[in-house]
Amino acid sequence: MNPMIRIVSLWLREAGWLLLALLLALSALVAGVALMGLSGHYLALSLLGIAAAVPALLPFTGTARVVLRYLERVMSHEAIFRALADLRVWLFRGLAASAAGGLGFRRAGDALARLVNDVDVLDGVFLRVFVPLLGGVLLLPILAWVLARESLPALLVLLPFLAVAFILPWRAARAARANAARAGLAMASLRSASLDALHGLREVKIFAAEGRMLAEVQAREADLLAAQRDLVWRGSALNAWAFILAQGGILLAIGCGFFGAPVAAIVAVLVLVTSFETVLGLPRAGLLYGQSAAAAQRVVRAAEAGPPVPDPAKPAAMPARNNIVFEHVAFRYAEDRPFVFENLSLQLPEGSRTAILGPSGAGKSTIAALLLKLIAPVRGQIRLGGVDISTLPAEALRHRIAYLGQTTHLFADTIRNNLLLGDPAADEARLWAALEAAQVADVVRALPEGLDSWLGEGGATLSGGQGRRLALARTLLMDAPILLLDEPCAGLDAATEMEFFRVLNSATEGRTVLLILHRLTGVEQLDRIWRLTGGALVAAAG
Template sequence: MPALQMAGVARVVLRYLERLVTHDAMFRALGGVRVWFFTGLAHSAAGGLGMRRAGDALARLVNDVEALDGLYLRIIVPGLSVLMLLPILLVMLYHESAWALLVLPLFLGVAVVLPWRAAMLAGDNATRASLAMAGLRNAALDALSGLREVKIFAAEGRMLAMVQARESAVLGAQRELAQRVSRLNVTGFLLAQTGILLALLIGFISGPLAAVVAVFVLTAAFEAVSAMPRAGVLLGQSQAAAARVVEAAEAGPAVADPARALPMPASHAVSFEHVSFRYAEGLPFVFENLSLQLPAGSRTAILGPSGAGKSTIAALLLKLAAPQSGKIKLGAVDVAALPAEAVRSKIAYLSQSTHLFADSIRNNLLLGDPLADEGQL
């Protein structure tokens, strides 16, 4: 009895420690993924999100990263259980009766075929659901950020209808997946019960003891793989989420550094020579054939209404965007031939929208130059 009591207590303690370690490792991994994603997004969208909406970026940072949290506990562990259980079940069934091996295809259907099908369905659905969720977030952010204009033009009803339409798309995608997964779960349950019934019939032919053993063994085996269809769903969702996260984080900067960079010039004079720029193919040009001289030490104010291109000039100078034609020179050197970090280290830029993170002022300043000492700060 003492040994059984110790074994029971040890099982509980070991289960707790296993969950503690695995959850801690998963939370640390997700934290690392979020930092890696944000770092990649900061490099690829230093001048703003461009054609990627804020709601889409938020959905990737939150929903898609969170979709990876069950990778170990709900996908890898059940998958390893199947790999370990399959040879054991094969030997035990063959030992009882060769006829019992007829149950094996039913077991493989629950453990392999249904999860594979669930992963395929969930992968297709996850892409649509993610796009729908991004659309919902975009609609909500647009309504909130433009709330003043919405009220001025009495567009509350139209904005609410847009949000509700996007919400319906999200709920529709979720409902579609739930219905398909429910059908797979019912199929898995029927396969398991059919397998147990078949083993029972074979066991009665071989003898009552074999029937009892077969029922208990197969009940335990099917119970062990009952989570596999759900694991297949999570696998499909995780694959789709990982693809979206990687696509956004590894998009690369909008303006690539030159293969052979030139040294930084001593002069700080800036010149735009016949520069034309637009943000995307098919959109109108912000300006065409722009020429501008900014001598070193001079002060120049560029005035104009919103959308005239004032911020675009700053973005081009900082290599956050590249012109379709023309040259931008720092001194006598085209900035296209200079490393972006070197160019930005020579230019101070105060944007209209300033973002402060929930941290100390020192750590916020270090985002601009991680190697800055106390004097520079």
């Protein structure tokens, strides 16, 4: 299905509101047309010397237009806000059910941020394409009726109206679609050049590359501006055409007057002035539509990707026990990629503490992803309490395994809400107990608003180590029998890292712990240590 149609079909959920907004928009337009038409009619008759009373409708249509325009604004914004919320919730649900777990897992934060941007673009489509276009469509028969009533030849002026409302926007959309790819690429290069210059600031200074980097960014910027300029040139030419057509229409209407329909001519001219006012923006809307096509495609594709590992049709009952066994597991990310491992076996008895070490890229995180059912083994089996996890529902499985990784996110929200993500039913005492166990209780207590302090932008700023410990507190709250920690200290300095593991030792007593690390600090208390090299686990001295 055309992705844009899919997006529009989402908005149709708010069909009632949308219809109301559209009807009001249309009524306001009709009132505007009537106001101009009546004025013209009255003026024409008076000028012809035909006595006519001031139409009582004149002030009425004036008032109606003003009131209807107000109501239309209110209703269309109500509809827009509803549509915005629907689109976002739909995308969120879709992502959550599809590859998003895996996406976030693989540090695809930028791809996700781009999706959010795309949704932003689509809001614009609703506001500036969808509503005015429907307005134009609905105005057409009314305009035809008004004109036909005055004189049939006056219907000719509908031709330029049709061209402005539909043909030019279509041309604009096509031009914009071709341009969008070019502009998108230029934008991406500009972003990566800027990021390179700033991310590598140290290197840039040391190798005296300031001038080179600036020139590079400016070259990418010039590409972007050229692409945008191209579109503006096309767009402005289309607008000029729209204007010329509209004026041609007016001239045509006047021409009708010379063939024996003087009153009709004046009415037609004044009606057209108002009608064209409403559709002259449509060629620009066409540009926007063309630019949004790619955004719609990305959003729909991401939201409807489907789960990476489908849940079993008839899930087995959750096992009572929590020991984990990997048996001859083979995995690769794609048919044409090499195996990450071909025959991996691992046992994690209940209550045991195990570490898997290895350099980055050895496949440590793949083990975590397999266990969480974000990916499925090509061969072999993973069992929880003796039951193959491919027969278990992912959601129930993940309630057994509390995961803390390097990408675990702290939300821009209160500390309380961040913790409640671990267990929405937790009471005050349990929250504090978890904070105590993770040894951040003192930090939180010292904040002026305690648990209700806001994290992130404009809120309390925690140090890297404190943030990790808060994430640990949340993980502990989940009360899952198995703890899976994947590089929980990435990006922290050595002293903070050591402190974290000391806390971890005491906080996780009695649970099954699997630690995935590139090296040990020496303070971890472990039963078993494996080293993952060349796709195989080798016992390391522990």
